[in-house]
Amino acid sequence: MIKGIDHLGIAVRSLDEAVKYYEQSLGLKCEGIEEVASQKVRTAFFNVGGTHIELLEPTSPDSPIASFLEKRGEGIHHVAFATDDIEAQLAAARDSGVKLIHEKPFDGAAGKLVAFLHPKSTHGVLTEFCQPKDGAAAH
Amino acid sequence: MIKGIDHLGIAVRSLDEAVKYYEQSLGLKCEGIEEVASQKVRTAFFNVGGTHIELLEPTSPDSPIASFLEKRGEGIHHVAFATDDIEAQLAAARDSGVKLIHEKPFDGAAGKLVAFLHPKSTHGVLTEFCQPKDGAAAH
Numbered sequence: 001m002i003k004g005i006d007h008l009g010i011a012v013r014s015l016d017e018a019v020k021y022y023e024q025s026l027g028l029k030c031e032g033i034e035e036v037a038s039q040k041v042r043t044a045f046f047n048v049g050g051t052h053i054e055l056l057e058p059t060s061p062d063s064p065i066a067s068f069l070e071k072r073g074e075g076i077h078h079v080a081f082a083t084d085d086i087e088a089q090l091a092a093a094r095d096s097g098v099k100l101i102h103e104k105p106f107d108g109a110a111g112k113l114v115a116f117l118h119p120k121s122t123h124g125v126l127t128e129f130c131q132p133k134d135g136a137a138a139h
Numbered sequence: 140m141i142k143g144i145d146h147l148g149i150a151v152r153s154l155d156e157a158v159k160y161y162e163q164s165l166g167l168k169c170e171g172i173e174e175v176a177s178q179k180v181r182t183a184f185f186n187v188g189g190t191h192i193e194l195l196e197p198t199s200p201d202s203p204i205a206s207f208l209e210k211r212g213e214g215i216h217h218v219a220f221a222t223d224d225i226e227a228q229l230a231a232a233r234d235s236g237v238k239l240i241h242e243k244p245f246d247g248a249a250g251k252l253v254a255f256l257h258p259k260s261t262h263g264v265l266t267e268f269c270q271p272k273d274g275a276a277a278h
Contacts, residue, residue, distance in 0.1 A: 001166060002165055002166060002167060002187060002188075003188050004187055004188020004189065004190065005144065005147070005187050005188065005190045008144070008147070008218065010262070010263075010264060011263075012262050012263075017262070018262045021235075021237075021261065021262055024235045025231065025232045025235040025236070025237045025261075026141055026220070026228075026232070026266075027140060027141060027228075027231060028141060048141060048143055048144050048220070049141075049142050049143020049144065049189075049221070050143065050188075050189065051143065051144045051190050072211075073263055074262045074263030074264075075215075075258070075262075075263035075264055076214075076215040076218065076263075076264055079147065079215065081165070081187070082188070089165075089166075092164065092166060093164045093165070096160075096163045096164040097164070098160075098164045119214070122160065122164075123149070123151050123156070123157045123160055123213045123214075124149075124150075124151075124212055124213030124214035124215075125149060125213075125214055125215055127165075
């Protein structure tokens with residue numbers, strides 16, 4: 001079952017510039033910056049009342065975020081729903097006709113199992129499911 | 140101060156089809172459908188752990204959502220932050236160099252004061268501030 005929105009992923013060209021905007025113009029506080037080598041991104045996290053903003057800067061021209069920036073420019077890249085049973089969530093989506101990018105969950109950042117649904121079958125929204133590996137709800 | 144993410148606005152071509160997806164494929168429950176004549180949209184709301192998904196279908200070819208769909212296709216249109224003082228939030232954004240779409244808050248849906256920041260100065264994210272008119276935090 002979906003418990004909430006875990007985070008919004010936002011593609012940016014410069015993490016430093018974007019962090020400055022979220023801190024100075026919106027008054028939010030960056031909780032940390034992390035490089036995720038497998039996704040070729042550097043990320044910055046903000047806790048916004050329990051949901052997170054995750055800024056994503058590509059660290060390589062072949063990062064998926066680099067392709068997104070080239071095609072669409074800066075903007076919201078994906079939405080991640082926290083679920084307490086990612087396998088069941090994926091099965092229900094697949095059974096209702098949704099195309100999955102990942103048939104099986106894999107290890108994402110911050111100790112979570114994650115998997116993505118294809119935006120072609122989610123009305124244009126790149127959609128992530130995520131579940132903490134200890135089985136607790138994500139936030 | 141920003142208290143949380145009030146909602147995510149998502150542009151869709153058919154509200155009926157998109158509601159079906161969010162209900163059948165994600166297991167969320169539509170809380171209501173409302174027409175907002177001033178914005179020329181029909182909206183459907185889902186409560187997702189306190190944050191809301193707001194699906195937006197244009198009711199006229201000159202709706203801002205119709206233009207968005209034409210340019211970008213279906214997808215996330217805006218993010219709305221709940222604030223306890225929208226005037227102060229707008230002033231802080233403007234003072235830090237952000238271009239405002241609305242200098243003054245106006246009446247939005249669900250009894251809230253709302254105003255938007257221009258995506259050209261928010262790293263590509265059409266950003267809304269909203270505040271319940273009774274002054275309480277929005278969720």
